[in-house]
Amino acid sequence: MALELRPTCERCDRALPHQSTDAMICSYECTFCGPCAEAMQGVCPSCGGGLERRPARGTGQIADGREVPPADARAVAPSA
Numbered sequence: 001m002a003l004e005l006r007p008t009c010e011r012c013d014r015a016l017p018h019q020s021t022d023a024m025i026c027s028y029e030c031t032f033c034g035p036c037a038e039a040m041q042g043v044c045p046s047c048g049g050g051l052e053r054r055p056a057r058g059t060g061q062i063a064d065g066r067e068v069p070p071a072d073a074r075a076v077a078p079s080a
């Protein structure tokens with residue numbers, strides 16, 4: 001099973017999309033945003049574990065170096 005990536009911060013309910021690089025996660029998959037993790041000194045309040053930066057999903061590169069969009073990506077609405 002892949003990690004279940006939670007879509008929001010458990011502390012402030014801020015949206016943390018899978019592509020977010022601002023998400024912090026503990027080994028029990030408690031998920032927090034960067035500012036909350038910082039405010040908690042990088043310690044998960046639920047389990048006491050350390051918070052690590054969650055790897056962004058879906059923005060990685062495949063072997064030949066091409067950037068591929070995630071299959072389930074919802075494109076950000078173009079501003080134009």
Ligand SMILES: [Zn+2]
Binds near residue numbers: 010033
């Ligand atoms: Zn938060």
Ligand SMILES: [Zn+2]
Binds near residue numbers: 026029030047048
């Ligand atoms: Zn935790």
